[in-house]
Amino acid sequence: MPELPEVETVVRQIRTKIKDKKILRVEIKDKKRVNFMRLSGKVLDLYRRGKGIILKLDKGRNVLMHLKMSGRLLWRGPIEKSTKLVFYNNNKDYFVFNDVRRFGYAKLVSDQELSQEKFLNNLGPEPLNKNFTLSEFTALINRKPKAKIKVILNDQTWLAGVGNIYSQEICYCAGVLPQRALGSLQPEEIKRLYQCLKRILTAAIKHRGSSVDEGYVDGLGVKGHYDKLLKIYSRKKKLCLRCKTPVIDVKLGGRGTRYCPKCQK
DNA sequence: CAATCGTCCTGCGGGC
DNA sequence: TGCCCGCAGGACGATT
Numbered sequence: 001m002p003e004l005p006e007v008e009t010v011v012r013q014i015r016t017k018i019k020d021k022k023i024l025r026v027e028i029k030d031k032k033r034v035n036f037m038r039l040s041g042k043v044l045d046l047y048r049r050g051k052g053i054i055l056k057l058d059k060g061r062n063v064l065m066h067l068k069m070s071g072r073l074l075w076r077g078p079i080e081k082s083t084k085l086v087f088y089n090n091n092k093d094y095f096v097f098n099d100v101r102r103f104g105y106a107k108l109v110s111d112q113e114l115s116q117e118k119f120l121n122n123l124g125p126e127p128l129n130k131n132f133t134l135s136e137f138t139a140l141i142n143r144k145p146k147a148k149i150k151v152i153l154n155d156q157t158w159l160a161g162v163g164n165i166y167s168q169e170i171c172y173c174a175g176v177l178p179q180r181a182l183g184s185l186q187p188e189e190i191k192r193l194y195q196c197l198k199r200i201l202t203a204a205i206k207h208r209g210s211s212v213d214e215g216y217v218d219g220l221g222v223k224g225h226y227d228k229l230l231k232i233y234s235r236k237k238k239l240c241l242r243c244k245t246p247v248i249d250v251k252l253g254g255r256g257t258r259y260c261p262k263c264q265k
Numbered sequence: 266c267a268a269t270c271g272t273c274c275t276g277c278g279g280g281c
Numbered sequence: 282t283g284c285c286c287g288c289a290g291g292a293c294g295a296t297t
Contacts, residue, residue, distance in 0.1 A: 100274085254270075
Protein backbone atom coordinates (compact mmCIF):
# COMPACT_ATOMS: atom_id res chain seq x y z
CA MET A 1 0.00 0.00 0.00
CA PRO A 2 1.86 3.02 -1.15
CA GLU A 3 1.96 5.70 1.52
CA LEU A 4 3.88 8.98 1.58
CA PRO A 5 7.39 7.41 1.44
CA GLU A 6 6.51 5.05 -1.43
CA VAL A 7 4.70 7.75 -3.43
CA GLU A 8 7.54 10.22 -2.83
CA THR A 9 10.06 7.62 -4.01
CA VAL A 10 8.33 6.80 -7.30
CA VAL A 11 7.56 10.45 -8.00
CA ARG A 12 11.22 11.43 -7.56
CA GLN A 13 12.39 8.60 -9.79
CA ILE A 14 9.87 9.11 -12.60
CA ARG A 15 10.26 12.91 -12.41
CA THR A 16 13.94 12.74 -13.36
CA LYS A 17 12.98 10.65 -16.38
CA ILE A 18 10.16 12.78 -17.77
CA LYS A 19 10.59 16.38 -16.58
CA ASP A 20 10.69 18.76 -19.57
CA LYS A 21 10.17 15.80 -21.93
CA LYS A 22 7.22 15.38 -24.22
CA ILE A 23 4.53 12.78 -23.85
CA LEU A 24 3.74 11.71 -27.40
CA ARG A 25 0.74 9.57 -26.62
CA VAL A 26 -0.92 7.41 -24.02
CA GLU A 27 -2.47 3.99 -24.26
CA ILE A 28 -5.46 3.32 -22.04
CA LYS A 29 -5.51 -0.38 -21.19
CA ASP A 30 -8.25 -0.21 -18.57
CA LYS A 31 -10.81 2.55 -18.88
CA LYS A 32 -12.06 2.11 -15.34
CA ARG A 33 -11.26 5.22 -13.29
CA VAL A 34 -9.50 6.92 -16.22
CA ASN A 35 -11.36 9.93 -17.61
CA PHE A 36 -9.40 10.49 -20.83
CA MET A 37 -8.70 8.51 -23.97
CA ARG A 38 -5.81 10.39 -25.59
CA LEU A 39 -3.13 12.75 -24.35
CA SER A 40 0.05 14.46 -25.57
CA GLY A 41 2.08 17.44 -24.45
CA LYS A 42 5.09 18.65 -22.52
CA VAL A 43 5.68 17.55 -18.93
CA LEU A 44 6.33 20.56 -16.72
CA ASP A 45 6.54 18.64 -13.46
CA LEU A 46 5.59 15.54 -11.51
CA TYR A 47 4.91 16.08 -7.82
CA ARG A 48 3.23 14.59 -4.77
CA ARG A 49 0.63 15.91 -2.35
CA GLY A 50 -0.29 13.46 0.39
CA LYS A 51 -0.60 10.14 -1.42
CA GLY A 52 -1.75 11.93 -4.57
CA ILE A 53 0.41 12.36 -7.67
CA ILE A 54 0.11 15.29 -10.04
CA LEU A 55 1.55 15.20 -13.54
CA LYS A 56 1.70 18.84 -14.60
CA LEU A 57 1.47 19.38 -18.34
CA ASP A 58 1.55 22.38 -20.65
CA LYS A 59 -1.60 24.27 -21.67
CA GLY A 60 -2.84 24.31 -18.08
CA ARG A 61 -3.48 20.59 -17.91
CA ASN A 62 -2.79 18.06 -15.17
CA VAL A 63 -3.22 14.36 -14.62
CA LEU A 64 -4.17 13.68 -11.01
CA MET A 65 -3.34 10.11 -10.06
CA HIS A 66 -3.86 7.98 -6.99
CA LEU A 67 -2.24 4.57 -6.53
CA LYS A 68 -4.64 3.49 -3.76
CA MET A 69 -3.82 -0.10 -2.70
CA SER A 70 -1.92 -1.69 -5.50
CA GLY A 71 -1.05 1.02 -8.03
CA ARG A 72 2.49 1.32 -9.32
CA LEU A 73 4.23 3.77 -11.62
CA LEU A 74 7.08 1.99 -13.39
CA TRP A 75 9.64 3.40 -15.76
CA ARG A 76 9.77 1.05 -18.79
CA GLY A 77 7.72 -1.31 -16.62
CA PRO A 78 6.01 -4.43 -17.87
CA ILE A 79 2.82 -3.98 -19.86
CA GLU A 80 0.66 -6.70 -18.39
CA LYS A 81 -2.82 -7.73 -17.38
CA SER A 82 -2.97 -5.15 -14.59
CA THR A 83 -1.76 -2.24 -16.74
CA LYS A 84 -4.16 0.69 -16.49
CA LEU A 85 -2.31 3.05 -18.82
CA VAL A 86 1.00 3.71 -20.53
CA PHE A 87 2.60 7.15 -21.04
CA TYR A 88 4.96 7.18 -24.04
CA ASN A 89 7.79 9.70 -24.47
CA ASN A 90 8.84 7.65 -27.48
CA ASN A 91 8.77 3.97 -28.32
CA LYS A 92 11.35 2.92 -25.75
CA ASP A 93 10.91 5.61 -23.11
CA TYR A 94 7.61 5.12 -21.36
CA PHE A 95 6.14 4.54 -17.95
CA VAL A 96 3.20 2.43 -16.95
CA PHE A 97 0.50 2.76 -14.33
CA ASN A 98 -0.14 -0.83 -13.24
CA ASP A 99 -2.88 -1.58 -10.74
CA VAL A 100 -3.87 -5.12 -9.82
CA ARG A 101 -6.85 -4.21 -7.64
CA ARG A 102 -8.04 -1.41 -9.95
CA PHE A 103 -8.78 1.04 -7.12
CA GLY A 104 -6.36 3.65 -8.45
CA TYR A 105 -7.32 6.44 -10.82
CA ALA A 106 -5.95 8.91 -13.36
CA LYS A 107 -7.95 12.04 -14.02
CA LEU A 108 -7.17 14.70 -16.60
CA VAL A 109 -8.11 18.13 -15.21
CA SER A 110 -7.43 21.79 -15.97
CA ASP A 111 -5.45 23.97 -13.54
CA GLN A 112 -8.78 25.45 -12.52
CA GLU A 113 -10.33 22.03 -11.87
CA LEU A 114 -7.21 20.88 -10.03
CA SER A 115 -7.45 23.83 -7.66
CA GLN A 116 -11.03 22.74 -6.90
CA GLU A 117 -10.25 19.04 -6.44
CA LYS A 118 -11.91 17.89 -3.24
CA PHE A 119 -9.28 15.26 -2.56
CA LEU A 120 -6.44 17.82 -2.66
CA ASN A 121 -8.26 20.63 -0.91
CA ASN A 122 -9.32 18.41 1.99
CA LEU A 123 -5.81 17.14 2.70
CA GLY A 124 -4.20 17.99 6.02
CA PRO A 125 -0.65 19.37 6.33
CA GLU A 126 2.42 17.67 4.88
CA PRO A 127 4.27 16.07 7.80
CA LEU A 128 7.72 16.52 6.25
CA ASN A 129 7.36 20.21 5.46
CA LYS A 130 9.84 22.32 7.43
CA ASN A 131 7.02 24.54 8.64
CA PHE A 132 5.25 21.51 10.15
CA THR A 133 6.63 22.12 13.64
CA LEU A 134 5.99 20.51 17.01
CA SER A 135 3.70 23.37 17.93
CA GLU A 136 1.71 22.86 14.74
CA PHE A 137 1.44 19.12 15.49
CA THR A 138 0.35 19.90 19.06
CA ALA A 139 -2.32 22.24 17.71
CA LEU A 140 -3.59 19.44 15.44
CA ILE A 141 -3.67 17.04 18.41
CA ASN A 142 -5.64 19.53 20.49
CA ARG A 143 -8.22 19.90 17.74
CA LYS A 144 -9.49 16.29 18.09
CA PRO A 145 -9.21 15.27 21.76
CA LYS A 146 -11.50 12.25 21.39
CA ALA A 147 -9.93 10.71 18.29
CA LYS A 148 -7.74 7.62 18.59
CA ILE A 149 -4.15 8.34 17.70
CA LYS A 150 -3.68 5.58 15.12
CA VAL A 151 -7.04 6.21 13.44
CA ILE A 152 -6.44 9.96 13.14
CA LEU A 153 -2.90 9.42 11.80
CA ASN A 154 -4.57 7.60 8.89
CA ASP A 155 -7.07 10.43 8.35
CA GLN A 156 -5.84 12.30 5.27
CA THR A 157 -7.87 15.37 6.15
CA TRP A 158 -6.02 15.66 9.46
CA LEU A 159 -2.50 14.87 8.22
CA ALA A 160 -1.55 13.97 4.65
CA GLY A 161 0.33 10.88 3.57
CA VAL A 162 0.36 8.47 6.52
CA GLY A 163 -1.41 5.15 6.02
CA ASN A 164 -1.94 1.90 7.85
CA ILE A 165 1.68 0.74 7.97
CA TYR A 166 3.44 3.89 9.11
CA SER A 167 0.74 4.93 11.60
CA GLN A 168 1.41 1.71 13.52
CA GLU A 169 5.16 2.16 13.30
CA ILE A 170 4.86 5.72 14.61
CA CYS A 171 2.79 4.60 17.64
CA TYR A 172 5.25 1.80 18.42
CA CYS A 173 8.25 4.10 18.03
CA ALA A 174 6.68 6.64 20.39
CA GLY A 175 5.70 3.96 22.94
CA VAL A 176 2.05 4.99 22.72
CA LEU A 177 -0.93 2.61 22.46
CA PRO A 178 -2.68 3.15 19.10
CA GLN A 179 -6.14 3.32 20.68
CA ARG A 180 -5.23 6.16 23.04
CA ALA A 181 -7.36 9.30 22.75
CA LEU A 182 -5.43 12.36 21.67
CA GLY A 183 -6.69 14.22 24.73
CA SER A 184 -4.90 11.76 27.02
CA LEU A 185 -1.47 12.37 25.51
CA GLN A 186 1.10 14.12 27.68
CA PRO A 187 3.36 16.78 26.12
CA GLU A 188 6.28 14.35 26.30
CA GLU A 189 4.29 11.73 24.34
CA ILE A 190 3.22 14.28 21.74
CA LYS A 191 6.85 15.23 21.28
CA ARG A 192 7.86 11.60 20.83
CA LEU A 193 5.05 11.05 18.30
CA TYR A 194 6.18 14.13 16.39
CA GLN A 195 9.80 13.01 16.31
CA CYS A 196 8.86 9.44 15.32
CA LEU A 197 6.58 10.73 12.57
CA LYS A 198 9.37 12.80 11.02
CA ARG A 199 12.10 10.20 11.56
CA ILE A 200 10.16 7.19 10.26
CA LEU A 201 8.86 8.87 7.11
CA THR A 202 12.29 10.32 6.35
CA ALA A 203 14.04 6.98 6.92
CA ALA A 204 11.43 5.15 4.82
CA ILE A 205 12.03 7.51 1.89
CA LYS A 206 15.78 6.96 2.29
CA HIS A 207 15.18 3.22 1.92
CA ARG A 208 12.79 3.75 -1.02
CA GLY A 209 9.74 2.57 0.91
CA SER A 210 8.47 -0.75 2.24
CA SER A 211 7.88 -3.77 0.01
CA VAL A 212 5.51 -5.74 2.20
CA ASP A 213 3.81 -8.91 0.96
CA GLU A 214 5.67 -8.76 -2.36
CA GLY A 215 3.51 -5.73 -3.14
CA TYR A 216 5.18 -2.39 -3.75
CA VAL A 217 8.23 -1.82 -5.89
CA ASP A 218 9.76 1.57 -6.66
CA GLY A 219 9.58 3.48 -9.95
CA LEU A 220 12.41 1.41 -11.39
CA GLY A 221 10.84 -1.91 -10.41
CA VAL A 222 13.20 -2.46 -7.47
CA LYS A 223 11.96 -3.42 -4.01
CA GLY A 224 12.17 -0.88 -1.21
CA HIS A 225 14.11 -1.86 1.89
CA TYR A 226 12.26 -0.20 4.72
CA ASP A 227 10.06 -3.29 5.29
CA LYS A 228 13.10 -4.89 6.92
CA LEU A 229 13.12 -2.03 9.40
CA LEU A 230 9.42 -2.24 10.26
CA LYS A 231 9.12 -2.92 13.98
CA ILE A 232 5.46 -3.71 14.51
CA TYR A 233 3.43 -3.90 11.26
CA SER A 234 5.21 -7.09 10.24
CA ARG A 235 4.97 -8.71 13.71
CA LYS A 236 1.45 -10.17 13.41
CA LYS A 237 1.25 -13.38 15.49
CA LYS A 238 4.88 -12.83 16.52
CA LEU A 239 6.74 -11.53 19.56
CA CYS A 240 7.72 -7.93 20.15
CA LEU A 241 11.26 -7.40 18.88
CA ARG A 242 12.16 -5.38 21.95
CA CYS A 243 10.63 -7.31 24.87
CA LYS A 244 9.42 -10.66 23.40
CA THR A 245 5.84 -10.09 24.55
CA PRO A 246 3.25 -11.45 22.06
CA VAL A 247 2.12 -8.68 19.73
CA ILE A 248 -1.60 -7.86 19.95
CA ASP A 249 -3.65 -7.65 16.74
CA VAL A 250 -6.88 -5.64 16.80
CA LYS A 251 -9.05 -3.65 14.42
CA LEU A 252 -9.05 0.12 14.75
CA GLY A 253 -10.99 2.27 12.34
CA GLY A 254 -11.82 -0.93 10.45
CA ARG A 255 -8.15 -1.65 9.77
CA GLY A 256 -5.71 -4.21 11.14
CA THR A 257 -3.59 -2.77 13.93
CA ARG A 258 -0.70 -4.29 15.88
CA TYR A 259 0.91 -3.13 19.07
CA CYS A 260 3.01 -4.33 21.98
CA PRO A 261 1.06 -4.13 25.25
CA LYS A 262 4.28 -3.83 27.23
CA CYS A 263 6.30 -1.34 25.17
CA GLN A 264 3.32 0.87 24.39
CA LYS A 265 1.41 2.62 27.18
C1' DC B 266 -21.58 17.60 12.45
C1' DA B 267 -18.70 13.59 13.44
C1' DA B 268 -17.86 8.83 13.61
C1' DT B 269 -18.75 4.44 11.56
C1' DC B 270 -20.04 1.26 7.83
C1' DG B 271 -20.25 -0.63 3.25
C1' DT B 272 -18.22 -0.37 -1.26
C1' DC B 273 -14.98 -0.90 -4.96
C1' DC B 274 -11.49 -5.07 -6.63
C1' DT B 275 -8.20 -8.90 -7.02
C1' DG B 276 -5.02 -12.30 -5.25
C1' DC B 277 -3.93 -15.11 -1.86
C1' DG B 278 -4.20 -18.09 2.30
C1' DG B 279 -6.85 -21.10 5.37
C1' DG B 280 -9.87 -24.78 5.90
C1' DC B 281 -11.72 -28.99 4.50
C1' DT C 282 -5.22 -31.25 -5.13
C1' DG C 283 -8.71 -27.99 -5.65
C1' DC C 284 -12.45 -25.31 -4.44
C1' DC C 285 -14.70 -21.83 -1.73
C1' DC C 286 -14.80 -18.40 1.56
C1' DG C 287 -13.02 -14.49 3.70
C1' DC C 288 -9.72 -11.08 4.26
C1' DA C 289 -6.64 -7.08 3.02
C1' DG C 290 -7.09 -1.81 2.52
C1' DG C 291 -7.52 4.19 0.67
C1' DA C 292 -10.94 7.09 0.06
C1' DC C 293 -15.62 8.12 -0.62
C1' DG C 294 -20.62 8.04 -0.18
C1' DA C 295 -24.32 6.66 2.79
C1' DT C 296 -25.93 6.12 7.26
C1' DT C 297 -26.52 6.71 12.16
